[in-house]
Amino acid sequence: MADQEVKALVFDVFGTVVDWRTSVAAEVDALAAEKGWSLDGTEFAMRWRAKYFPSMLPVRRGEAPYRRLDDLHRESLRAVLTEFGVSLDEAELEHLNKVWHRLHPWPDSVPGLTRLKKKFILATMSNGNVSLMVNMAKFAGLPWDMILGAEPARNYKPEPVVYLTGADWLDLDPSQILMTAAHNGDLQAARDLGFKTAFILRPTEYGPTQDKDNKAESDWEYITESMEELADKLGA
Missing domain, CATH: 3.40.50.1000 (HAD superfamily/HAD-like)
Structure with a gap:
């Protein structure tokens, strides 16, 4: 009713x-193939997403001013790239960060x-x-x-x-x-x-x-x- x-x-x-998981994983897998990286797109997506709630905590606690999720995602992406031992130039990094716009x-x-x-x-x-x-x-x-x-x-x-x-x-x-x-x-x-x-x-x-x-x-x-x-x- x-x-x-x-x-x-x-x-x-x-x-x-x-x-989000398979959408992000597919783009990361395609990028890894292009770059010759040996990594799993699904694992990359999961580790990136794992930083989602922790990245918001300073704002939620009133310890930091509001920042857009795009900005928090970008910081998290830089950290995950480092964890996997790979790197991107700024234009490539920005494009990958916007994968969350393409889910x-x-x-x-x-x-x-x-x-x-x-x-x-x-x-x-x-x-x-x-x-x-x-x-x-x-x-x-x-x-x-x-x-x-x-x-x-x-x-x-x-x-x-x-x-x-x-x-x-x-x-x-x-x-x-x-x-x-x-x-x-x-x-x-x-x-x-x-x-x-x-x-x-x-x-x-x-x-x-x-x-x-x-x-x-x-x-x-x-x-x-x-x-x-x-x-x-x-x-x-």
């Missing part, structure tokens, strides 16, 4: 809407979002900066109405200000917004602020041996295995 109170859906993007969607994402857009406002609720989200939307065909999340709030999830700034910009009460994510922690942070919640299972985000977010860990309002199933449940 459709939820008559919900006016907008906001989405975690990395892992929920797009498949491919899960197969159900665009069809499901297209259906949902006919009935609801759709917005990001991501730690990605605005240009990253806009470029990714163009690349992947993601039909967002708005880009919300970290940069508008000048902070990073799961800090409350990120979710609440999104609600404010939409001019909606959190209870009228459905936070949609493949990550239980993201949903809990939103629920604590009064948002409704939807879990989409993405059991291979971190690969075939994924050991987290393999199931819904709470009684989220909607628990699904695809974006299209969510559209079904919302009557879209």
Whole structure:
């Protein structure tokens, strides 16, 4: 049954809407072949992503001013290149850093979002900066109405200000917004602020041996295995 109170859906993007691991790995593998590097693109992608949350901590703790995720990704990339014992010139490094702007969607994402857009406002609720989200939307065909999340709030999830700034910009009460994510922690942070919640299972985000977010860990309002199933449940 459709939820008559919900006016907008906001989405975690990395892992929920797009498949960052295989997207990044494919570009790194292609670059490694071109450069003659002996390294595994998937391992590179995983080690780069492992620096994601630690890189945001100084901002979240109030120890450093907000910086765009592109800038944090660039610093992390420099560190990972050093760890693998390889190097790039500045133009090559910048191009690889922008791989996060070129992530491919899960197969159900665009069809499901297209259906949902006919009935609801759709917005990001991501730690990605605005240009990253806009470029990714163009690349992947993601039909967002708005880009919300970290940069508008000048902070990073799961800090409350990120979710609440999104609600404010939409001019909606959190209870009228459905936070949609493949990550239980993201949903809990939103629920604590009064948002409704939807879990989409993405059991291979971190690969075939994924050991987290393999199931819904709470009684989220909607628990699904695809974006299209969510559209079904919302009557879209």
